[in-house]
Amino acid sequence: MTLDLDHFKRELEAERERLESARTAVDHEGSLLEESGDISIGQGDHLADSATETFMRELDEGLEENAENLLAEVEAALGRIEDGTYGICAACGKPIAAERLEAVPYATLCIDDKRAQERL
Ligand SMILES: [Zn+2]
Numbered sequence: 001m002t003l004d005l006d007h008f009k010r011e012l013e014a015e016r017e018r019l020e021s022a023r024t025a026v027d028h029e030g031s032l033l034e035e036s037g038d039i040s041i042g043q044g045d046h047l048a049d050s051a052t053e054t055f056m057r058e059l060d061e062g063l064e065e066n067a068e069n070l071l072a073e074v075e076a077a078l079g080r081i082e083d084g085t086y087g088i089c090a091a092c093g094k095p096i097a098a099e100r101l102e103a104v105p106y107a108t109l110c111i112d113d114k115r116a117q118e119r120l
Contacts, residue, residue, distance in 0.1 A: 003087045003098060011105045012078050019071045070106070077106035089113055 080086040087096050089110035096110045109117060 003095075003101065005081055005086060008086065008101060008105050009078065009081050012074050012081070015105065016071065016074045016078070019067050019074065023067060023071075073106040073108070076108075091117075 077086065080088075087098075087101055088094070089096050090108040091113040092110060094110055096107055100107055100111050107114070
């Protein structure tokens with residue numbers, strides 16, 4: 001099986017751009033949300049209601065970690081494309097199914113190992 005690395009590279013670069021611009025956009029909103037990452041939850045600049053704001057900030061703090069982690073994973077996946085290890089399961093060394101990479105381009109584990117990990 002040969003992976004279309006160019007395809008996945010484009011996917012990953014688009015994802016990286018999306019995560020980075022989401023983070024930048026939130027940074028502009030104010031110091032409370034520093035280094036926060038808003039990923040596709042439709043948060044705008046129009047949060048007048050403080051309860052909503054608090055809720056959104058809590059939600060955002062959860063997403064912050066998420067966006068940072070995702071960005072790190074996307075970067076790592078791009079690195080693996082460069083060094084030729086992309087699409088190889090980090091646990092068992094077998095190729096990760098193309099359909100799985102299509103869904104999760106920065107996946108490091110094959111579906112079997114991912115499931116095994118989630119059971120821990
Ligand atoms: Zn595996």
